[in-house]
Amino acid sequence: MEVREVAAGILLGAAMLSMTGCHRPPTASSRRSTADQTLPPFKAVASIKELMDSTVDPSADGVWDSVGVIVNEAGTENRQPHSDAEWHEVRRHAVSLVESMNLVMIEGRHAAPPNSKAGLGELTPQQIEAAIAANRPEFNQFAAAVRDSGIEAIDAIDRKDVKALTRVGGDIDQRCEACHVTFWYPDSQRPGA
Numbered sequence: 001m002e003v004r005e006v007a008a009g010i011l012l013g014a015a016m017l018s019m020t021g022c023h024r025p026p027t028a029s030s031r032r033s034t035a036d037q038t039l040p041p042f043k044a045v046a047s048i049k050e051l052m053d054s055t056v057d058p059s060a061d062g063v064w065d066s067v068g069v070i071v072n073e074a075g076t077e078n079r080q081p082h083s084d085a086e087w088h089e090v091r092r093h094a095v096s097l098v099e100s101m102n103l104v105m106i107e108g109r110h111a112a113p114p115n116s117k118a119g120l121g122e123l124t125p126q127q128i129e130a131a132i133a134a135n136r137p138e139f140n141q142f143a144a145a146v147r148d149s150g151i152e153a154i155d156a157i158d159r160k161d162v163k164a165l166t167r168v169g170g171d172i173d174q175r176c177e178a179c180h181v182t183f184w185y186p187d188s189q190r191p192g193a
């Protein structure tokens with residue numbers, strides 16, 4: 001009788017222990033590990049400078065070069081995509097541009113590869129990194145603005161609307177510059193400034 005009571009006591013104790021185990025409020029470290037599991041394992045490999053050079057700039061060029069008026073010795077050419085294949089090619093560039101802006105927002109990117117030198121009027125890579133760290137939301141907003149214009153470009157492409165694509169191309173240019181004059185060369189003399 002006495003033994004069974006003790007055994008029951010142990011069982012009850014074990015049950016309570018496991019209950020408190022279940023209902024333990026999450027500690028800082030257990031919360032962090034849950035968040036880690038939901039975040040994709042992004043790894044920023046390229047610097048911002050390399051990302052600009054390898055992805056952002058070529059895809060923006062692909063959009064800009066697809067439309068416009070070219071005047072040269074041969075005469076005046078109104079450039080625009082003609083075939084479905086040509087429109088598809090421009091669309092590829094617009095899609096790359098949009099997604100490249102998501103890449104720009106990934107944290108932990110260096111501004112430039114080691115030993116990069118700043119050009120005249122440009123912040124050093126260390127200064128760029130400090131400026132971004134001090135104002136990450138603004139940096140992300142500039143990237144999101146280019147991304148939004150890129151989405152508009154895709155829409156214009158899908159409608160084969162040359163006028164709209166030309167206008168959006170101008171918006172993209174201004175939005176690239178907005179980030180550059182804030183985080184890259186804030187001390188440069190701007191025309192009319």
Ligand code: HEC
Nearest residue numbers: 049052053057060111112125139142143146176179183184
């Ligand atoms: C959110 C901010 C941001 C946006 C938006 C942005 N850039 Fe940049 N870009 C930078 C920074 C910062 C640098 C300077 C990196 C460095 O030199 O360390 C840079 C550098 C560059 C460079 C120089 C690359 C090299 O090899 O020296 C080019 C070209 C460039 N950007 C093109 C563009 C174009 C085109 C767009 C728009 C389609 C754009 N950028 C949008 C932040 C931005």
